[in-house]
Amino acid sequence: SSSDESGTASGDTTTCTPDALQTLEAGVLTIATGEPAYYPWVIDDAPEKGEGFEAAVAYAIATELGYDQAAVKWVRTTFDAAIAPGPKTFDFNLQQYSITDERKEVVDFSSPYYKSNQAIVSFKGSKLDGVTTLQGITDSGAKLGAAVATTSLDVIESTLGLKASVFNDNAAGVTALKNKQIDGLVVDLPTAFYLSAVEVPNGIIVGQIEGSDAADQGFGLLLAKESPLTSCVTKAVDAIRDNGTLASITSKWLADSAGAPVLK
Amino acid sequence: MSENRGRGSGGNSGSAPYDFGGAWQPSEIELARRVARKKRNQKNALIAALSSALVLGTLIVVIVTSPGWVTLRNTFFKWAYGVEVLPKILLGFATNATLTVIAGTSVALIGLLVALIRTSRTPALTPFRFLATIYVDVFRGVPLLLVILLVGFGIPALQIKGLTNSVLILGTLAVIITYSAYVAEVIRSGILTVHPSQRAAARSLGLSHSQTLRYVVLPQAFKRVTPPLLNDLVALVKDTGLISILGVTDAVRAAQIQTSKSFNYTPYVMAALIFLAVTIPLTRATDRMLRKSLERQNAQGQA
Amino acid sequence: MSENRGRGSGGNSGSAPYDFGGAWQPSEIELARRVARKKRNQKNALIAALSSALVLGTLIVVIVTSPGWVTLRNTFFKWAYGVEVLPKILLGFATNATLTVIAGTSVALIGLLVALIRTSRTPALTPFRFLATIYVDVFRGVPLLLVILLVGFGIPALQIKGLTNSVLILGTLAVIITYSAYVAEVIRSGILTVHPSQRAAARSLGLSHSQTLRYVVLPQAFKRVTPPLLNDLVALVKDTGLISILGVTDAVRAAQIQTSKSFNYTPYVMAALIFLAVTIPLTRATDRMLRKSLERQNAQGQA
Amino acid sequence: MSAPVLRIEKLRKSFGAEIVLEDITFTVPEHTATVFIGASGSGKSTLLRCINLLEQIDDGVIKLDGQDISAADVNPDEVRKKLGMVFQSFNLFPHMTVLENIILAPTKVQGVSQDEAVDQAFKLLERFGLRDKADQYPDRLSGGQQQRVAIIRSLARSPRLLLLDEITSALDPVLVNEVLSTVRELKSEGMTMVLATHEMGFAKQVANEVCYLHQGRILEWGAPEEILEAPKRAETREFIKRVHDAGRL
Amino acid sequence: MSAPVLRIEKLRKSFGAEIVLEDITFTVPEHTATVFIGASGSGKSTLLRCINLLEQIDDGVIKLDGQDISAADVNPDEVRKKLGMVFQSFNLFPHMTVLENIILAPTKVQGVSQDEAVDQAFKLLERFGLRDKADQYPDRLSGGQQQRVAIIRSLARSPRLLLLDEITSALDPVLVNEVLSTVRELKSEGMTMVLATHEMGFAKQVANEVCYLHQGRILEWGAPEEILEAPKRAETREFIKRVHDAGRL
C-alpha cells in the first residue's frame, strides 16, 4: 500500500516506518561507525550507549524513523571501505563523512548533520607551534599527516599544496603524531579539539582552515548508492534539525569545540 | 719387502673371532689421551660458559640498567595490560585461524588443480595450460596487499547483483587466489623433481599416464613439497592479517586498536606471541623434515 | 640355438664402419609411419587449436558481452586515467625500489653473518649461536606487518634521545630485521646441503676449518641458494609496500590515494603492472635456475 | 623351432643431429638371452628403451611375437604389458613397500584381484628368498635386494620378454652375485631376455648370443665364447682387453 | 731398511655401541702399498678416515713417520699436510676448474706462490695426460678423469702417504683401467700407499701386502698371491669366491 507513495517527492511520513523501510534486516536499523570510534563522536568506543555526538545523532534519527533502542544494531567499517562503490553491510554509516560531489557519484548522503572546518593538531614546541598563516605552514617545512580517503588529505594536498603522510586511519596518524614522526595531523575540528586536549601530550590546535574545501557541504550520513532509505533518512535529519534535537545534541557533545584561530 | 712388520697380538686366532663385546679395557695410552681430551673439552666448555655469561650478562645488564629500560618495559612488556587485552587479540586471531583453515583448504585444492593442468600434456588442455601459466605468473608477482585491495574494494564496485560484498569473503578470496598461485608452483616443481626414471619404471610396468601420475608421481611429489608447503602455510597464517585493510579485525588489527587507545605496545607483543605459538612449531617441523630428507640424500651420495 | 637369426645387411663391413652421416633415406615403412604420426599430430594440434579457440573465445565473448563488462572496463581498465596517475604511482614505486635495494644489501650481509654464526662450532661463539637461533625463530614466525608496527611506532615511543624516529628508516629497519632472519635460514640450509664429503676432501687437503668454509663450502652453498634467495628478493619487493602503514607513500599507497579520490580502480591495476614488470623477470630467472639444477641432478642420477 | 619373440630390423635412432643407433638388426628366439656389450655411450640403454617404446625410433621395425610394435597406431601401454624392464637404478617406487611395488601393476593394469596379486607376489618373493622383505620400504634394502625385487616386480606380470639394462652397475661388486644368480635362474626357467651389461659374468653365464655395440652399430656378434675370447674385429678386441685389464673377466 | 711410514697398533673404533674396528695392527714401510679388501661394512673406509684423523679413535696408536698422530695435542691440519686422500666420489670441488682444484691446497695451505703452484700443476697434469683438461670444470670430465685429477691434486702436496678409498667403485668398469694404471705408475715411482678396494685388479697389481678385513678385524694378511689365490681362513675363501663369481678376477 505504501509502495506507490514511496516515489512521491513530497515527504509523506507514513512511508518512513520500520515496517515500510527496506533495511538490510527487516525491523532492524543497522548503523555503522569506525573502529575505533573516537571521542567526541562516540564516547568510549561504545556507540550502543548513545553517548557522543554521532551516537546521539544516530539514535535520534532511529527514534525519528520509529525504531526503539533495541532495534538498532551497530557494525564497524573502515573509513575508506565505506565510501567505496558497491553494496553495503549497513543501512547508514556515520563517521564524519564530508559530503562531496565525487563521493555522491558512488554513494548516497543524507542532508548534513554537522558542518566542520578542518584543523591541524600538533604539539608544543613543534615546527607548527606559533604558526598563524597558511603560508607559514607551508614555509615551516612541517610534515603533515592525514588518513587515506579523507577530506583532510585533500586539504593538505590541495589547499596547502604539501605532500602528506598518509595513514590507514586517524588512529595510526595519532600514533605518528605522538611519536613526533609527523608535526601535524589534519582532522575535522571537533576531533582536533579532542585529540589536542586528551590524546596528544602537550597537544595544540594550530588553527582551523576555513572553507577548506569549497565543495565541502558538511557531514552527512552515508548510504549505499540509490538506497531506498536515503529520502527517509534525509527527512529524519531535517526533522531533528528543525525540532531542535540536533542543536541540543550538538551543544551537549561539541560545545567546547568553539573558537580555534583561523589560518589565513 | 714382507719382512719388518709386526702385528702385535696378530690375528688373535686363539679367541673367538667375532667376540667384540668382550671386556675391553682402554689402554694406558688411550686413558692418557682421554685425560688430555677431557681437559681440552673442559677448557672449551669453560670458554663457552664464560663467553655466554659475559655476552648475555653484559646484554642483560646493559638493557636493564639503561635509562630507557623502565620505559621499554612499560611500553612493550606491561604484562598486566597484556593479559587484559589478550581476549580481544585472541578474538582477532580467531579470524586469522579461520581464514587460514578455509583459505588453506581451498588453496590446496586449487593449487593442485592448477599444477596438474600446467604439467599435463593433453592437447585439449592447451588453453587451460596457457591460462594457468598466466595466472601463476601474475599472482606470484603482485603484492598480496594489492590483490586484497583490488578484490575487496574493486569487485563490489562492479555492483554485480547476487555477488557478495562481504569484505571477509572477498578478502579470503584474494588470499586464496594469490596463495593458490604460490602453491601451484610449489606442487608443479615437486612433480618435476620426481626422477624421470620413476616415470619410465611405471610406464614400463604398463601403467597409463594418469595411473603413473596418481600412483607414482604425485605421492612422491607430495612428500617432497611438504616442507615448502608448510613454509607457505606459515606465510599464510602471517599474511591472513593483511585483510585487516578491508576493515576485518584480525589479531594485528585488534592489537593496533588497543595500542592506539592506550599508546602502549604490549598488545603488539601479545599478538606476536600468539603468532609465534602457531608458527614456531610449524617451522620446526618443516626444518626437521628438510634435515631428514637432506640426510637421506647425503647418505645416498656416499653409498 | 644360434641358428634362425638373420641380420639383414649385417655388420655391413663393406662400408666405412663409422660413416653415420651418409645419405640415409628413410625406408618405406618409416615414411608410412611418419605420415600416420603426422596425421595424429595434426589431429592433436587441431584439437588444441579448437579447444583454445573455444575456451578463450567463449571466455572473451562471455566477458565482453556480459552486462557488467563496460562497468568492469571503466572501473579497472580506464587506461587514459591510468596513464594520468602513472607518474604518481611510479613516484611511489621509487620508494619500493629504494627500499628493496637498501634492505636487500643489508639483509644479504646480516643474513650471511647470522648463518655463519649458527653453523659455527667455536666454543666462544656459543652465546651468539643461541641468540642467533632465537632471533631467526622469532622473526620467521611473526608477521612482517606486526614487526613494522612494533619497530616503526614502538621504538619512537621510547623517546630515546639521539635515536631516529623517521618512519622510513625504522620501517626499513623492520624489513631488514625480518628478512635477515629468512635469508639467514636459507643460507644456513645451503651450507648444510653441501655434501659432507666435500668438507672431508677439503680437510684432507689440509685446509683449515675457516679455509674450508671460505673456499669450498660457501661458494657451493651460494650457488645452491641463489634460487630461494631470488624468491626472497621477489617477496621483498612486494613486502616493502607494507611500510605504508607507517605513513610512507609507496606504489600501493599512491594507487590507494588516487582510487579513494576517483573511486576508479585503474590505479591499482597500474601498480600491479609496475610490480609485475619487476617480479616476472625475477621469478622467470629463478625458475630457469631451478630447472637447470634439477636437470643436472637428474642427469647425475642416471649416469 | 618356435617363432622369435623379438625381431628388430634396420633400427635407427638419433637424438637431434647425433645418431645413436644405426642399422640394428637382430632376432631373439624364445627361451634365449641376448647380451649387448659395448662402451659407455654406445647406445645399449637407448636400444632397450626403443624396444620398450620409451623412445620413438627414426627408422626400422620392431616386432614382438610377430606384431609390429613400432607401428604408429600401436598403444604403448598394451605393448608394455608384455614386456618387463629393469634399469640400473631408481627402479622401485620409494613410497611403497616391496609388496605394494610388486602388486601395483597386476592390480591396476591387469585387473587381478588384490588377494590373487598378493598371493602371487608372495610366491615370487619366496622363490627368490625375499619373503621376509615384503613389508620393507626399498630404502631399507641393499642395492642387490632392490634389483632382485625390481626383477620380481616385472615377473609378476608374466612378461614375454625381459629387458635388463645394466642392472648391476650401480651395485657393490659383492652384491652383483645375488642378482646374477637370480638372472641365471630365470634363464634356466626359459625366460626370454635382452640384457645390456658391463659385467662379463652375465655375458659368459647367461648369454646365448653376445652383440658388441660400437658407436651405435652392432659390430660383431656370436656365441659368448667367440666374442669374449676370440673377437674378430680390432675394436672388439680392444674393448675386451680393456675390460680384462680392469680386472673383470 | 728405512723406518716405516705408517705404523698402527691395536686400533679400535666404535660408533656408539657398534664396534667398527678392533685390534687393528699393521705397518706400511716406505715405497710399499698395503691393500685392504673385505665386504661392504667391514670397516675399510673407517680405517682410512681414522688414519686421516677424520674420525677420533677409541684406542690404539697411529704413528706417521714415527710421530704419534693420534695424540690428543696433535693438530690434524698439520698431519693432513703429509697425507693425501682420495675417496670414492665427491672428491673434486665442482665450482673450481681442474687447475684451481689442484693449486688450492699448495697456495692456501703451503704458501706456495701462485705461479709456482700452476707450474707444478701443469707438470703433473702433463705427466698423467690431462694437460688439456686444466681449464675444464669437473662435471665436464668422465668419472675416471675426475678420479685421476683427484689423485693429482693430492700429489701436488707431495704427501708422505696416499690413502685411496675405493677410488674406482663409482666408475664404469671400462674407466677403471685408466685410474688403475695411474696408481700403478705412482707405485713404480715409490709412493707409499694404503688402499681400500673391491677391485682385485688393484690388489694383484700394486699390493705388497693384502689385508682381509672382516667385521672390523684383520682376519688374514700376506702377499697378494697368498690371500687372493690360497687364503687360509674359511671367511676369506668365501669372500674371494663371491668376488670371483661376480666376475672379478
Ligand SMILES: Nc1ncnc2c1ncn2[C@@H]1O[C@H](COP(=O)(O)OP(=O)(O)OP(=O)(O)O)[C@@H](O)[C@H]1O
Ligand atoms: N635423451 C637423450 N637426449 C640426447 N642424447 C641422448 C639421450 N639419451 C642418450 N643420449 C645419447 O645417446 C648416446 C647413447 O646413450 P646410451 O645411454 O644409450 O649409452 P649406453 O651404451 O647405455 O651407455 P652407458 O654404458 O653409459 O649406460 C650417448 O651419446 C648419449 O649421450
Ligand SMILES: Nc1ncnc2c1ncn2[C@@H]1O[C@H](COP(=O)(O)OP(=O)(O)OP(=O)(O)O)[C@@H](O)[C@H]1O
Ligand atoms: N658416521 C658413522 N656413524 C655410525 N656408523 C658408521 C658411520 N660410518 C660408518 N659406520 C658404520 O661402520 C661400519 C663400517 O663402515 P665403513 O664405511 O668403514 O665400511 P666399508 O668397509 O668402507 O664398506 P664399503 O665397502 O661399503 O665402503 C658400517 O657398519 C657402517 O654402518
Ligand SMILES: [Mg+2]
Ligand atoms: Mg646405459
Ligand SMILES: [Mg+2]
Ligand atoms: Mg667404504
